[in-house]
Amino acid sequence: xxxxxxxxxxxxxxxxxxxxxxxxxxxxxxxxxxxxxxxxxxxxxxxxxxxxxxxxxxxxxxxxxxxxxxxxxxxxxxxxxxxxxxxxxxxxxxxxxxxxxxxxxxxxxxxxxxxxxxxxxxxxxxxxxxxxxxxxxxxxxxxxxxxxxxxxxxxxxxxxxxxxxxxxxxxxxxxxxxxxxxxxxxxxxxxxxxxxxxxxxxxxxxxxxxxxxxxxxxxxxxxxxxxxxxxxxxxxxxxxxxxxxxxxxxxxxxxxxxxxxxxxxxxxxxxxxx
Amino acid sequence: xxxxxxxxxxxxxxxxxxxxxxxxxxxxxxxxxxxxxxxxxxxxxxxxxxxxxxxxxxxxxxxxxxxxxxxxxxxxxxxxxxxxxxxxxxxxxxxxxxxxxxxxxxxxxxxxxxxxxxxxxxxxxxxxxxxxxxxxxxxxxxxxxxxxxxxxxxxxxxxxxxxxxxxxxxxxxxxxxxxxxxxxxxxxxxxxxxxxxxxxxxxxxxxxxxxxxxxxxxxxxxxxxxxxxxxxxxxxxxxxxxxxxxxxxxxxxxxxxxxxxxxxxxxxxxxxxxxxxxxxxxxxxxxxxxxxxxxxxxxxxxxxxxxxxxxxxxxxxxxxxxxxxxxxxxxxx
Numbered sequence: 001x002x003x004x005x006x007x008x009x010x011x012x013x014x015x016x017x018x019x020x021x022x023x024x025x026x027x028x029x030x031x032x033x034x035x036x037x038x039x040x041x042x043x044x045x046x047x048x049x050x051x052x053x054x055x056x057x058x059x060x061x062x063x064x065x066x067x068x069x070x071x072x073x074x075x076x077x078x079x080x081x082x083x084x085x086x087x088x089x090x091x092x093x094x095x096x097x098x099x100x101x102x103x104x105x106x107x108x109x110x111x112x113x114x115x116x117x118x119x120x121x122x123x124x125x126x127x128x129x130x131x132x133x134x135x136x137x138x139x140x141x142x143x144x145x146x147x148x149x150x151x152x153x154x155x156x157x158x159x160x161x162x163x164x165x166x167x168x169x170x171x172x173x174x175x176x177x178x179x180x181x182x183x184x185x186x187x188x189x190x191x192x193x194x195x196x197x198x199x200x201x202x203x204x205x206x207x208x209x210x211x212x213x214x215x216x217x218x219x220x221x222x223x224x225x226x227x228x229x230x231x232x233x234x235x236x237x238x239x240x241x242x243x244x245x246x247x248x249x250x251x252x253x254x255x256x257x258x259x260x261x262x263x264x265x266x267x268x269x270x271x272x273x274x
Numbered sequence: 275x276x277x278x279x280x281x282x283x284x285x286x287x288x289x290x291x292x293x294x295x296x297x298x299x300x301x302x303x304x305x306x307x308x309x310x311x312x313x314x315x316x317x318x319x320x321x322x323x324x325x326x327x328x329x330x331x332x333x334x335x336x337x338x339x340x341x342x343x344x345x346x347x348x349x350x351x352x353x354x355x356x357x358x359x360x361x362x363x364x365x366x367x368x369x370x371x372x373x374x375x376x377x378x379x380x381x382x383x384x385x386x387x388x389x390x391x392x393x394x395x396x397x398x399x400x401x402x403x404x405x406x407x408x409x410x411x412x413x414x415x416x417x418x419x420x421x422x423x424x425x426x427x428x429x430x431x432x433x434x435x436x437x438x439x440x441x442x443x444x445x446x447x448x449x450x451x452x453x454x455x456x457x458x459x460x461x462x463x464x465x466x467x468x469x470x471x472x473x474x475x476x477x478x479x480x481x482x483x484x485x486x487x488x489x490x491x492x493x494x495x496x497x498x499x500x501x502x503x504x505x506x507x508x509x510x511x512x513x514x515x516x517x518x519x520x521x522x523x524x525x526x527x528x529x530x531x532x533x534x535x536x537x538x539x540x541x542x543x544x545x546x547x548x549x550x551x552x553x554x555x556x557x558x559x560x561x562x563x564x565x566x567x568x569x570x571x572x573x574x575x576x577x578x579x580x581x582x583x584x585x586x587x588x589x590x591x592x593x594x595x596x597x598x599x600x601x602x603x604x605x606x607x
Contacts, residue, residue, distance in 0.1 A: 087330055088330075088331070088336075091330075091331070091333050091336045092336060092340065094436055094437075094443070094445075096333060099330065135330070136330050139330045139331055140330075140331065140358070140363075143331070143358065143363065144284060144358045147284065147356070147357075148339055148343075151340060151343065
């Protein structure tokens with residue numbers, strides 16, 4: 001049954017959150033978190049260099065999050081998935097970019113993240129072909145494995161609306177800060193566990209707290225926007241947790257790298273040993 | 275809604291349909307006639323070619339899925355399912371026997387004014403639904419207005435459709451088959467809206483009356499020339515600032531001839547509606563909703579019931595022709 005025009009996103013169930021395909025394939029939950037976070041971070045960086053609108057980057061990141069709730073990191077390389085997701089998202093958001101440009105930019109941001117020397121990628125090198133192949137296959141896999149549910153509703157416009165309702169558009173810090181929280185939140189699972197209005201409220205809630213601005217509480221302002229406090233606090237917690245830990249720069253991006261990475265972890269911490 | 279595991283769904287969906295025979299070929303897809311196994315209902319299976327590794331999945335395919343997933347209306351083709359099989363993507367669409375171009379070209383058929391009113395009404399209803407959902411079709415022509423066996427007309431081929439309404443977004447002016455392309459597009463406008471679809475509807479309206487394309491230009495330049503010869507060259511008063519458009523070229527100043535000289539046998543209300551659709555200034559052009567509320571649709575004769583509309587003698591091989599005609603030279607962009 002094709003969904004009707006809807007402002008709702010498909011969300012993952014509690015079961016899906018609890019047991020991910022990667023978890024079943026022996027990927028440590030902490031590592032999975034770092035993989036997701038790193039992937040989204042790279043998409044954001046690449047999108048900025050490609051001059052894409054934020055909605056395209058956001059769509060790509062949500063697609064990656066959704067994708068890894070139906071697929072395992074051990075079978076679909078993160079590097080290819082993020083390239084494929086951004087390539088697809090560009091087209092969905094009517095800002096297409098060339099495959100070549102996407103590959104070059106990802107190669108650059110990956111080298112930069114891994115602190116490797118920045119040598120421009122040769123267009124006919126094996127690595128280029130490998131990346132190109134990975135990208136096209138990943139695009140198709142995303143469409144296929146998400147059953148074409150690739151439309152992503154985003155909270156940015158809602159946030160602007162809420163800021164206007166609360167008379168905060170002229171505040172020196174809140175608008176930008178809450179916008180940034182929406183961007184950073186893409187690295188967490190909030191976009192696959194909550195609908196856009198609640199996410200927009202949570203970003204605003206958090207920014208207002210940080211700036212110590214009191215908002216109407218008789219009744220609490222978020223009830224007007226169909227949110228409840230428990231969800232806001234939960235989302236805020238997820239966003240804030242991003243700032244406590246940074247994934248290490250050497251997060252494995254391809255399948256062989258992931259295998260090696262995991263076997264090294266296993267060597268360093270053999271099961272049973274504490 | 276939950277995040278579905280597409281793989282399982284694909285297998286289930288794919289088993290629901292049986293592909294029968296190829297009925298058409300287009301730029302990015304092959305079209306097959308198929309059957310929904312459980313019900314015996316005819317469907318069209320649009321198999322999207324993904325062999326092209328240069329640019330990945332065709333933008334048209336993405337646009338079509340995106341638009342049709344949102345649009346549900348009796349006068350818009352229904353996307354029944356989407357599934358992938360091996361490396362192919364398949365869209366399952368309603369199967370429709372014929373299209374308005376075939377109807378217009380069939381010289382055995384005689385159109386009454388009531389018939390034309392009925393087709394216009396269905397076209398505008400479908401289009402109003404698209405515009406209300408912020409989707410521009412951008413490729414309206416008789417060939418993309420498919421007709422079901424019960425006579426219902428349905429907008430099809432959303433390969434160029436996109437959302438609109440973002441005043442800052444630039445859009446390409448290389449859309450709409452030339453004969454139906456609005457003047458602002460021919461002058462290279464990068465920002466436009468519902469009006470481009472309404473111009474095309476105006477051309478289709480005229481074509482229904484004339485039984486031949488109204489403005490058949492041989493090239494983009496000739497298109498403008500043909501248009502101005504028919505409708506007069508716009509002045510700055512008709513269309514303020516059009517000389518500032520990116521591809522503006524000055525044309526000979528043709529006088530405006532009243533539409534009644536060409537459309538002699540028709541009623542004043544239909545001429546009035548057509549004139550409002552073929553207004554040069556896109557801002558002044560009639561909207562789909564205004565058109566639906568135009569006296570033309572309230573005045574007699576009443577539109578023919580879809581079931582009673584003239585239809586070509588059914589030749590099943592000609593079904594779902596939308597795709598294959600796109601390859602005709604000089605007709606598609």
